[in-house]
Amino acid sequence: MSDQNNDSKNRLEIYKKLLLVRESEWQMTQLYKRGELDGHVLPCLGQEAIPAAFSHILKPEDVVLTGHRGGGHYIARGGNLKKLWAELYGKVNGIHGGKAGQIHLADMNVNTVAGNAIVGANWVLGCGAGFALKQEKKGMVAAVFGGEASTNRGTFHEALNMASLKKLPIVFVVEFNGKQLWDDNDKVTAVKELSDRAKAYDMPGLSCDGNDPDTIIHYAQGFIKKARNGQGPSLLVCKTFKWYDSGTNQRQTDEELQRAQAKFDPVKLYAKKLMSEGILSKEIDQELRDLTSQTIAEAVKFGKNGPLPVSKDAYTHVYATDAFNQREDY
Ligand SMILES: Cc1ncc(C[n+]2csc(CCOP(=O)(O)OP(=O)(O)O)c2C)c(N)n1
Numbered sequence: 001m002s003d004q005n006n007d008s009k010n011r012l013e014i015y016k017k018l019l020l021v022r023e024s025e026w027q028m029t030q031l032y033k034r035g036e037l038d039g040h041v042l043p044c045l046g047q048e049a050i051p052a053a054f055s056h057i058l059k060p061e062d063v064v065l066t067g068h069r070g071g072g073h074y075i076a077r078g079g080n081l082k083k084l085w086a087e088l089y090g091k092v093n094g095i096h097g098g099k100a101g102q103i104h105l106a107d108m109n110v111n112t113v114a115g116n117a118i119v120g121a122n123w124v125l126g127c128g129a130g131f132a133l134k135q136e137k138k139g140m141v142a143a144v145f146g147g148e149a150s151t152n153r154g155t156f157h158e159a160l161n162m163a164s165l166k167k168l169p170i171v172f173v174v175e176f177n178g179k180q181l182w183d184d185n186d187k188v189t190a191v192k193e194l195s196d197r198a199k200a201y202d203m204p205g206l207s208c209d210g211n212d213p214d215t216i217i218h219y220a221q222g223f224i225k226k227a228r229n230g231q232g233p234s235l236l237v238c239k240t241f242k243w244y245d246s247g248t249n250q251r252q253t254d255e256e257l258q259r260a261q262a263k264f265d266p267v268k269l270y271a272k273k274l275m276s277e278g279i280l281s282k283e284i285d286q287e288l289r290d291l292t293s294q295t296i297a298e299a300v301k302f303g304k305n306g307p308l309p310v311s312k313d314a315y316t317h318v319y320a321t322d323a324f325n326q327r328e329d330y
């Protein structure tokens, strides 16, 4: 296959991931809004370029850890969509038997811990994963994702310091949407350019357009290679935009949201780019969208129709001996 064909094929794969993450997260917010899903959901709508890009260049053996907006990474890494949806519906055939919900998705079948309700915990957990990979699986990396406000916690600074000192194979990625809940970042953060924080820990740091998968891949590839070669960690800040905070909690007016979507929506922008380069046609786009909707509709149906837990299920999975990932009976 020529380089050009290979490039077109790769970029269509990335586009498919963008669509898959978008559709699943969109359905999740709509069903949540209608009261079909309980608990708390934190969608990554508007930020899909980051999981789509990283899942394309990371190896399955690499480890991904995220903060509280990590569902897109689980989906893009090839997580089990039916089990995901069963989890969202609180069913026993969910990833965690319906006990964890959207914010605590962990599935070592895809080496992904895509959620953590404790803002900032992801950075130190990622540091631990990097330490383990360095000792046990040489050449593998940990990619750790989190929001920009969480970089104001001590955990971020401890993690970067330790990772740099021990030359751990980690890429720290800030999903910079400019808001902590709905406060502007400059109200809570002293530095103007977050990637400058890397200098304090003697590691490379860069900021990039976080709405374009090609740009993210361009910068992330170098950092991943460096980590694989034993040259230590890096910090990449991906600048993006979130549509909603928790559930469908939207602070901007509909007009403001639409204006921002027209400018930053990674799915629309990438479709436009691929069409202008002759890689995607309107017809193929429609086919891919229909296929994606069908895949997610099947997963939603599976989740909705799954069995609810019974009272004795409250006593299972309390100890590590029956951890979910070791079980095949669910
Ligand atoms: C230790 C801790 N402190 C506070 C909170 C409450 N909280 C939840 S999300 C959030 C803001 C996080 O902002 P950011 O890191 O920018 O991520 P974003 O939600 O924008 O993706 C806060 C303060 C929490 N969950 N955990």
Ligand SMILES: [Mg+2]
Pocket: 147, 148, 149, 175, 176, 177, 178, 179, 180, 181
């Ligand atoms: Mg934020």
